[in-house]
Amino acid sequence: QDRVKGVIIHRPVIYGNSAVLLTPTERGAVAPEHTHRWTVAVRSAASPTEGRTDSVGGADDISYFIKRVSFKLHETYPNPNRNIDKPPFEVSETGWGEFEIQIRITFVPEANEKPVSFYHHLKLHPWNAPPPSEDPVPTPSSVPPVEAVHAWQYDEIVFSDPPRAFLDILLAN
Numbered sequence: 001q002d003r004v005k006g007v008i009i010h011r012p013v014i015y016g017n018s019a020v021l022l023t024p025t026e027r028g029a030v031a032p033e034h035t036h037r038w039t040v041a042v043r044s045a046a047s048p049t050e051g052r053t054d055s056v057g058g059a060d061d062i063s064y065f066i067k068r069v070s071f072k073l074h075e076t077y078p079n080p081n082r083n084i085d086k087p088p089f090e091v092s093e094t095g096w097g098e099f100e101i102q103i104r105i106t107f108v109p110e111a112n113e114k115p116v117s118f119y120h121h122l123k124l125h126p127w128n129a130p131p132p133s134e135d136p137v138p139t140p141s142s143v144p145p146v147e148a149v150h151a152w153q154y155d156e157i158v159f160s161d162p163p164r165a166f167l168d169i170l171l172a173n
């Protein structure tokens with residue numbers, strides 16, 4: 001394998017989730033115990049490329065070096081292992097509880113690298129949330145504001161002594 005010795009190159013990513021409370025209407029369309037809609041994702045943290053605002057081939061497209069992102073959800077979900085093979089690398093679901101999500105990133109074959117895993121605690125509840133209302137029928141004052149909760153981490157994926165072909169791919173994007 002033709003590796004370029006001494007080169008260390010990294011790609012910045014963010015991973016994590018956003019979540020919102022379901023509205024009463026939305027709650028009618030999902031399992032009765034589901035209270036939130038959430039999206040877990042891996043995205044580029046690179047600054048936008050000059051002149052590109054689209055995501056295809058643009059700053060948010062990390063598919064040039066990432067082949068697959070596997071999100072391992074809680075076993076209460078059907079098919080908890082969700083494999084995403086093209087951007088956006090994300091899973092959206094509804095549910096009622098927080099849990100740990102394993103996020104496994106597989107690189108393109110040229111990288112000749114083992115997959116790396118991040119662990120993210122799915123966050124649904126804001127720190128300052130008031131206790132849930134006891135009212136069976138929500139009144140306007142007891143309906144909580146529809147505010148999103150965000151829990152995102154910055155990290156850098158580091159490649160040491162990358163294969164020449166992979167270094168070319170990284171530098172061309």
Ligand code: SLL
Nearest residue numbers: 074076077094095096097098099
């Ligand atoms: C808890 N340890 O008890 C956690 C588990 C599981 C959350 C949370 C969906 C389930 C379904 C769901 O929200 N699971 O669709 O059946 O808080």
